[in-house]
Structures are given as structure tokens and as C-alpha cells.
Amino acid sequence: MLTHFNQQQRAKMVDVSHKEATTRTAIAKSCVVMKPNTLHTIEQKKIAKGDVLAVAQVAGIMAAKKTSEFIPMCHPIFTTGVDLHFEKVAEDTLEIEATVKTVGVTGVEMEALTAVSVAALTIYDMCKAIDKEMTIGPTYLVKKTGGKSDYIHQERADSQ
Amino acid sequence: MLTHFNQQQRAKMVDVSHKEATTRTAIAKSCVVMKPNTLHTIEQKKIAKGDVLAVAQVAGIMAAKKTSEFIPMCHPIFTTGVDLHFEKVAEDTLEIEATVKTVGVTGVEMEALTAVSVAALTIYDMCKAIDKEMTIGPTYLVKKTGGKSDYIHQERADSQ
Amino acid sequence: MLTHFNQQQRAKMVDVSHKEATTRTAIAKSCVVMKPNTLHTIEQKKIAKGDVLAVAQVAGIMAAKKTSEFIPMCHPIFTTGVDLHFEKVAEDTLEIEATVKTVGVTGVEMEALTAVSVAALTIYDMCKAIDKEMTIGPTYLVKKTGGKSDYIHQERADSQ
Amino acid sequence: MLTHFNQQQRAKMVDVSHKEATTRTAIAKSCVVMKPNTLHTIEQKKIAKGDVLAVAQVAGIMAAKKTSEFIPMCHPIFTTGVDLHFEKVAEDTLEIEATVKTVGVTGVEMEALTAVSVAALTIYDMCKAIDKEMTIGPTYLVKKTGGKSDYIHQERADSQ
Amino acid sequence: MLTHFNQQQRAKMVDVSHKEATTRTAIAKSCVVMKPNTLHTIEQKKIAKGDVLAVAQVAGIMAAKKTSEFIPMCHPIFTTGVDLHFEKVAEDTLEIEATVKTVGVTGVEMEALTAVSVAALTIYDMCKAIDKEMTIGPTYLVKKTGGKSDYIHQERADSQ
Amino acid sequence: MLTHFNQQQRAKMVDVSHKEATTRTAIAKSCVVMKPNTLHTIEQKKIAKGDVLAVAQVAGIMAAKKTSEFIPMCHPIFTTGVDLHFEKVAEDTLEIEATVKTVGVTGVEMEALTAVSVAALTIYDMCKAIDKEMTIGPTYLVKKTGGKSDYIHQERADSQ
Numbered sequence: 001m002l003t004h005f006n007q008q009q010r011a012k013m014v015d016v017s018h019k020e021a022t023t024r025t026a027i028a029k030s031c032v033v034m035k036p037n038t039l040h041t042i043e044q045k046k047i048a049k050g051d052v053l054a055v056a057q058v059a060g061i062m063a064a065k066k067t068s069e070f071i072p073m074c075h076p077i078f079t080t081g082v083d084l085h086f087e088k089v090a091e092d093t094l095e096i097e098a099t100v101k102t103v104g105v106t107g108v109e110m111e112a113l114t115a116v117s118v119a120a121l122t123i124y125d126m127c128k129a130i131d132k133e134m135t136i137g138p139t140y141l142v143k144k145t146g147g148k149s150d151y152i153h154q155e156r157a158d159s160q
Numbered sequence: 161m162l163t164h165f166n167q168q169q170r171a172k173m174v175d176v177s178h179k180e181a182t183t184r185t186a187i188a189k190s191c192v193v194m195k196p197n198t199l200h201t202i203e204q205k206k207i208a209k210g211d212v213l214a215v216a217q218v219a220g221i222m223a224a225k226k227t228s229e230f231i232p233m234c235h236p237i238f239t240t241g242v243d244l245h246f247e248k249v250a251e252d253t254l255e256i257e258a259t260v261k262t263v264g265v266t267g268v269e270m271e272a273l274t275a276v277s278v279a280a281l282t283i284y285d286m287c288k289a290i291d292k293e294m295t296i297g298p299t300y301l302v303k304k305t306g307g308k309s310d311y312i313h314q315e316r317a318d319s320q
Numbered sequence: 321m322l323t324h325f326n327q328q329q330r331a332k333m334v335d336v337s338h339k340e341a342t343t344r345t346a347i348a349k350s351c352v353v354m355k356p357n358t359l360h361t362i363e364q365k366k367i368a369k370g371d372v373l374a375v376a377q378v379a380g381i382m383a384a385k386k387t388s389e390f391i392p393m394c395h396p397i398f399t400t401g402v403d404l405h406f407e408k409v410a411e412d413t414l415e416i417e418a419t420v421k422t423v424g425v426t427g428v429e430m431e432a433l434t435a436v437s438v439a440a441l442t443i444y445d446m447c448k449a450i451d452k453e454m455t456i457g458p459t460y461l462v463k464k465t466g467g468k469s470d471y472i473h474q475e476r477a478d479s480q
Numbered sequence: 481m482l483t484h485f486n487q488q489q490r491a492k493m494v495d496v497s498h499k500e501a502t503t504r505t506a507i508a509k510s511c512v513v514m515k516p517n518t519l520h521t522i523e524q525k526k527i528a529k530g531d532v533l534a535v536a537q538v539a540g541i542m543a544a545k546k547t548s549e550f551i552p553m554c555h556p557i558f559t560t561g562v563d564l565h566f567e568k569v570a571e572d573t574l575e576i577e578a579t580v581k582t583v584g585v586t587g588v589e590m591e592a593l594t595a596v597s598v599a600a601l602t603i604y605d606m607c608k609a610i611d612k613e614m615t616i617g618p619t620y621l622v623k624k625t626g627g628k629s630d631y632i633h634q635e636r637a638d639s640q
Numbered sequence: 641m642l643t644h645f646n647q648q649q650r651a652k653m654v655d656v657s658h659k660e661a662t663t664r665t666a667i668a669k670s671c672v673v674m675k676p677n678t679l680h681t682i683e684q685k686k687i688a689k690g691d692v693l694a695v696a697q698v699a700g701i702m703a704a705k706k707t708s709e710f711i712p713m714c715h716p717i718f719t720t721g722v723d724l725h726f727e728k729v730a731e732d733t734l735e736i737e738a739t740v741k742t743v744g745v746t747g748v749e750m751e752a753l754t755a756v757s758v759a760a761l762t763i764y765d766m767c768k769a770i771d772k773e774m775t776i777g778p779t780y781l782v783k784k785t786g787g788k789s790d791y792i793h794q795e796r797a798d799s800q
Numbered sequence: 801m802l803t804h805f806n807q808q809q810r811a812k813m814v815d816v817s818h819k820e821a822t823t824r825t826a827i828a829k830s831c832v833v834m835k836p837n838t839l840h841t842i843e844q845k846k847i848a849k850g851d852v853l854a855v856a857q858v859a860g861i862m863a864a865k866k867t868s869e870f871i872p873m874c875h876p877i878f879t880t881g882v883d884l885h886f887e888k889v890a891e892d893t894l895e896i897e898a899t900v901k902t903v904g905v906t907g908v909e910m911e912a913l914t915a916v917s918v919a920a921l922t923i924y925d926m927c928k929a930i931d932k933e934m935t936i937g938p939t940y941l942v943k944k945t946g947g948k949s950d951y952i953h954q955e956r957a958d959s960q
Contacts, residue, residue, distance in 0.1 A: 011210025050171025137297015331530025370491025457617015777937015
């Protein structure tokens, strides 16, 4: 029977009406691994499509604001602050970190993860004419505060 | 001087008016690494937010259609076909593959990469209540056909 | 097994790359049944939120353009023309008809159905302060031309 | 005179700054009437485009979040919970019910009505290859709580 | 060095988590200067694309709601009220004024400026078949209240 | 009578199915007039929210792609190229120019006008903390080619 079958696996946006608004932050990281020469060209701002990091920065921030629009079961939330930063951590690796804040009833993990993912995709898009072999990730949550419990990604956080 | 300074690094959506429309495909992959128990719960369709893969599938397809909306310098294109598929490749690893097609003047690499990225983020969102340590990636382009030249990701493609 | 189980029911945006672009039209209808006094107030342009039909017209046209954004497996398409019209067909019934055109590889049935649905929802929204009992529908496809085969809704078309 | 003429019928998003935030819920219903065989094929998950109800579920939830984006005079609101459910109420009729919750200054009637409408349109889209005669509706508000006054659709609610 | 270079000019959505929600309003103005005959045709509602001001009104209100979606560093906010009005201030000049309200932690200047800008662009779009020489602006903030300090555009406000 | 009344002023997206696709370009200009010190601070990249022009550039390009989403009767079109450039034309005036290209059945005037408008709004947003008196405009079409006829803004073009 249709209804019954569906009952157990039906996707829903879970009710959070009863939860209290608190200040919440989340930090996520990703990276783009590329040819050393590609990273060098980004640093020199010589990529033909323009200043890659300036564009990736804007893309990541705008994506954070639209997170609930493409993650289906994600609650809409007002991001009260978004910041991204890029760091060359190896000659072939560009690390991306996003910090997102809100005052609300749900966390902003997805917003932070979305910000770094879209920034990484933007870097790929702007450099793909010279390097199609780039890989994105690992992408992961570094830390969250606020809400029922805080969280710190152990392994990952160690190397911070 | 403002203009001159800006000249060299100005971001632009490069002109493709002269390019001819051809059939193009792109295949991208990503994966989500998680606790074996999380993956088991997904398979059992016992995640509280609903059937994870059914939702991720829809999220990935819808995101592919909106790619040019969040990747700033990406040309808009009509995706004529999008398909995603998921495979458990290890007891802690769920692989995601997207195939995107179009008939147009630009490739659909970004659409395929966006589809797998958003599908992965959706999986994270739906499972984060039981597993915050999941990591997404590596995310990469497996193959593209059509346009000036075809491409196959060597290392990666080997293990296909 | 995960993959196999999923295989048969996996949602996809079916590939239409091989289809030829032709001129296509679709006509859809819906109606809003309301208290005669509500319809009278609409006609008098005395609804507090403003001229209901002028707003519904714009809402329907804009929604037609965004159809593929909220109907998950619907192909994106360029609507080349959209027109809506409203008719009082009974003292309690306002009929809505949308005509949509395109030159493309897929039909515009969904665009026409979406246009009348959103126009109807807009009417509900603007009048709900004085009438919450309004009902929307039946909503249906009246006619389509272009593509593999034409279609005319028999029963419904008869009374046209 | 331009201004004066416009004065009486000018559409506006009415000011609700003074209203207090309360918990609000709304339930709306719609249905899709189709050939018995179409409904049977949905139940068997044999529709070529994929598992219809899984996709419609996601589409309805995502649309609820975007309601104020396509209903012009509708206030933006944070939906704190959205759930849809489908029931076969006759051999040719699939009923759709959406429950939406928020804590805010305006009701969520439009979000609930939009959720069922878009879910219905999605069902139409996925089945139209085998059944173009489907009709959607009646679509109506079953119940709302919170705000100035509660509401229950009499006629309709009786049969609940 | 990449990071350091970027440090000083990195775009961010500044953190407003600590700010208190207050009632805020903003009023912005713009105008469209056109051939007297174009303005006359608008008044007569004889423009082929339809009633220009009715459409511009809806466009301006809908754009106000989406402001943070296209102004990259703009915080999302719930507009609690939006009103536009048009006035012929010279035989060749149509003035547009938008009033936006919210209860929130950031102002609504951008929402008001966006509303008049998009209303003006809509007027241009609907009349461009008969008058391509139209110019839009000056567009400016007339007044804001709420937040740290109020503001009134001196020069401009004088002529109010 | 409702229908008849509506007939003459009904807004519609006019049918362009019969028109042939040609290469089309449009150039639009706007400017932001501000305190000399504000412009100086932009040039020095010392605005607290980040590098203003880099962000405005991205905002303008992204807005061009979404033009038909907020200009109600505007046809969707694929922009095949978008470029913006900024020039200090007086100590208090920053000029913005956008060039948009497409191959399609309708012109890209609205895309170019939207690009400069949103770039200007973005500049306002990023500098409003230090200068609320900025004014935007005049905004106008400089030139279009392709389609039924070309156009050059006489007065304006002279000073080019």
C-alpha cells in the first residue's frame, strides 16, 4: 500500500518551531589540488577569466545565503556573517576556509560547507581552460558552536 | 590608476558567440566518506530526515540546472539530460557519479561537478545528526566529450 | 544492495539531446471558485492588497519562466511567449487560461500548467483576508501542438 | 491623472512590522485525478522518469521555502517545518496533504498551498508521457492555527 | 604571498550577530526620463506589452524581497512591508518612490534602492519598442530610520 | 465586464517564436556620484567590506544572467558574453559600462542595463557606511547591434 510503504522513508523538513534562537557559528574547509603552475598563475592574477580568488570569495558568500535553496531539507536561516579565506598550503594545494554566523534555531554547518564547495567549484571553473585535472576536497566541518552541543573535528582540528 | 590597475585582473564572462553548438557530455565523481554505521543506516532508509539517496538525487539534478546561477563566470546552458548514481565502494564510502548532456556552445563540466557536489552536501545534511565527521571528496571531472577536445581523467579513469 | 535497489526507481532528467527543435505551444486552464462577493470585489478592484488580476497576470508569466526551477525533472526551456487571461464563467468562478510558446526540443505543458497554478495561488493570496474558503482547480492541459504528437483534452475542449 | 488613478488599486506588500511572532501552522490539500493505470504504475514505481512520489515530496518541500519568491505580495517567512503526504483515496485519485509550520508574524497558508500545488505539478510532469488527461485539484486550505484567528474548512474538514 | 595580499581587500559579509532587531524603514527614489509621448502612452495604458505601472509595481516589490540575492555583501532580511508609487513630475519624467519596512538587525536601504531600480528597468523594458533614449536616475536614498542613526538626504529631501 | 476591461491593458510576454536568431550586442552605462573621498577610498581598496570593484564586477555579471528573472516581461536569453568596466571620470564620479552579447531572437539591452544597475547598487551597498549621499545614474543604453535595427544613443555617444 502506497501510504504505508512511504511512511517510513518519507523525506521531511523536520519541525524546529520549538527550538530557541541562539548565536551559532560554523567553520568548514575544503581545498583544490592543482598543478603547481596553475596555482602560480592564480597568485599572479594571470588567469584569463580574471582574479580567481576575488570571484571565488564572492561566489562562496552568495552561495552561503542560498544554501536552503538547493539543499532540500535544510531550514532557511539568516546568515548574519560570512567570511572566506584562502591559503596556499602546498605548492599544489589551495585551502579554503569559511566562517559563517547566525542567530537562529538551526546551525550553519551547511552554509559553511556550501560556501567552501561553491568557492572551490568557482576556482575549478575559472582555471579549467589550463588544468582539467584539479580535484576538490576533502571538504569537511572543522567546528561548530551554539545549539545543543559544540563540535570540533578531531583529526582535522589537530593540525589547525 | 583605477582602470589600468583593474584591466589585467578584471573578471569577465568570456565571449562564446562565435562558437558552434555541438553535443557535449561530462561525467564527474565525488564521494562521501562516513562511519560504516551511517552508510548502513542510509541503505536501510532509516535516517530520520527521509530516504537520503532519493533526496540527494533530486538535489543534484536541480542544482545542475542552476549551475550558472552560482558559478559567477559560468555560461548559462540548457542541460538536455542529467543522471546521477550512487554506489557503495567501501564500507565507509559512498561514491556519486553524475552524467550531464547538452547541445550547446560550452561544455557541461561545471554542471556535472555541481551535481555531485550538491548531492554530497545533501547527504551530509540529512545524516549530520548522527555523523558530523563525514568528509566530501575528492570531487573531480572523469570525462568530457564534445567541444574543441575530449578529456579523460587519466589516474582516475584507470580505476573505472 | 544499494545500487541495484535504486536502479529501477532512480529519478532522472531524461536525455533529449537528439530531439529536434520545433515550434511548440501549450494551453492550460485552472479556476478559482470563491464567494460571489469576493469575485465582485476583485472586479471592482477594491481588494486591499491591490488589483488582483494585474498582479496574478505578472505572477503567472514570471512563474512560467521559472518552471524548470521548481519542477525537478523538467527540462529548462526558453519560453518565447506567455499570455494569460481571466474570465468570469459563473458568479463564483474565475477561470484562468495560459498560452505558452517556445521553439525547442521539449514541450511547454508544464510551463502553461505552472502559469495558471501560480496565478491562481496569487489570487488566493490577495483575497484570503476576506475569503479563506476559495478552492483552486480543476487545473488541466487543454491543448498542445508541436513535438511528436498534438493533444487536445477531449471532455474539456468540448465546452471551449 | 496617473497617480490618483493608481492610488486605489495599487498593489502593495502590506506592512506587518507591528505584528507579533507566534507559532503558526497550516494544512492544505490537493489531488491529482488520473487513469487508474497511471496511479498503479506510480505505486509500482515503474514510471520511466523515476519514483514519482519521492520526487514530488522533495519538490513540494523546496517550493514551500520559495513561496514568497513567486507569490508577489506574499511576505517572506522562515518555514520551520514542512511535511507532505500522499494517499490513494480512490483508484483514480491521489491526494496530497502538506503541513507547514513557522514562528512568525504572518501565516503559512500560502506555503502549504504552494507545496501541494508544486507536488501535484511534479506528478503531472513525471507521468505526462503516459497520461496527459490528469487534472489537478481541488486545492484548498484545510486548517490554519496561530495568528488573529484559527480556521477550519468546514465542508472539507468534515470528511477528514 | 597570496593570503597576506588578500587580507586587506578581502570581501566579506560583515558580522551583525550582536546587533539588536529594531523597526527600520527606508525610502528611495528614482525616475525615468522619456519622450513626453512615451509617458503619455503609459498613462493611456496603450503600451503594447501591457499596463506598464502595474507591472513595474509588482517587479519592484518582488525585487525588494530578493535584494540580498543579487547584492553580494548584503545581509538577508525579512521585508515586512513594501510599497511603491509613481508620479509624473514633468511631462517627460516619471518619478518612482519605494518605502520598505522591516524589523531586523540591518537597514533596508538596499531593498528600497533595489525596488526603484528594478521598477525603472521594467518601465524601460516595456517601453523600449517606442523609446530607446530613456534614461534612468538619479537614484538615491531619501530617508532611513531605525538602527544606529537616522538619515535624511538633505538636498533631495528639501524638495519633498 | 472583467475580461473586456482587462483586454486592452493586459501584460504579456510577446511572442517571438517566429524571429530568427542573430548575434546581438548591447552596451549600457551608469555612474555613481559620491564624495571624492569615497572614490579615493575605493581606489585604495580600503573600504571595510572589501575590494568594491571586484565585487561589483561579479555582481553585475551574475545579474545580467538573471535579468529575465526580475524584469517580468523580458524574454529569457543566453548571454554568451558579459564584460564590465569601471572608470573614474571625475573626482566624484565612477562610470560603469557593461557590454553584453548573445546569439538569440531578442536583444540584450535589458541585460546590459541590469548589469550596470546592479553593479552600481553593489557599490552603494559596500560604501554606504561612509557615504549615504551617493546617487546612481543616469543609466542608459549606449548602443545596440543585431536584430531589426541598430541603435546609438546620440547625445551620449557623442562624448564617447
